Amino acid sequence: EVKLVESGGGLVQPGRSLKLSCAASGFSFNDYWMGWVRQAPGKGLEWIGEINQDSSTINYTPSLKDKFTISRDNAQNTLYLQMSKLGSEDTAIYYCARGRSLAYWGQGTLVTVSS
């Protein structure tokens, strides 16, 4: 069974950084692109970015490219999202997803940016 479990969310002050993790199991992690998507409270879905199997290609939505960094550790079957200079507009549920088609999603982790 494909399983994706995000962690690392919580309350963070404006301007601070936070690193999210996504633990993958039930499939061969190093065979797949992985991605991050977020959803602000009561809003739609926003694609953040993706990373290929060997981390040689990483794509971001332009508006987040300077704030967010995606990485992965294939030995640990884990995907990461490093977020910096957080603002209230970054308050959202953050999902990781498998593949460029986003075929499987985790349950999400809530990040709240507030003082």
Add this chain to the structure above:
Amino acid sequence: DIQMTQSPASLSASLEEIVTITCQASQDIGNWLSWYQQKPGKSPQLLIYGATSLADGVPSRFSGSRSGTQYSLKISRLQVEDIGIYYCLQAYSAPPTFGGGTKLELK
């Protein structure tokens, strides 16, 4: 960025009714279109990929079609468990972009 205009924004339908949701792409995206269902309080799930291919485990009452740059998701006979918000996603051109969503409710 490619804009995906999804309609309607909300929809109220009866059980067993046929439901159609559309996404209009601002330019050609080929068949690089997926549909997702998000049930209340849950994460999205893939329904359709490649504009017309049914994802594993998705009931056959769901189908996708394409006419030029307009894409449709059809639910042939609405069931209670189909209630939720539906999103389209284009992955033809970076960055991938979602439609605004369609909230489907029971009448």
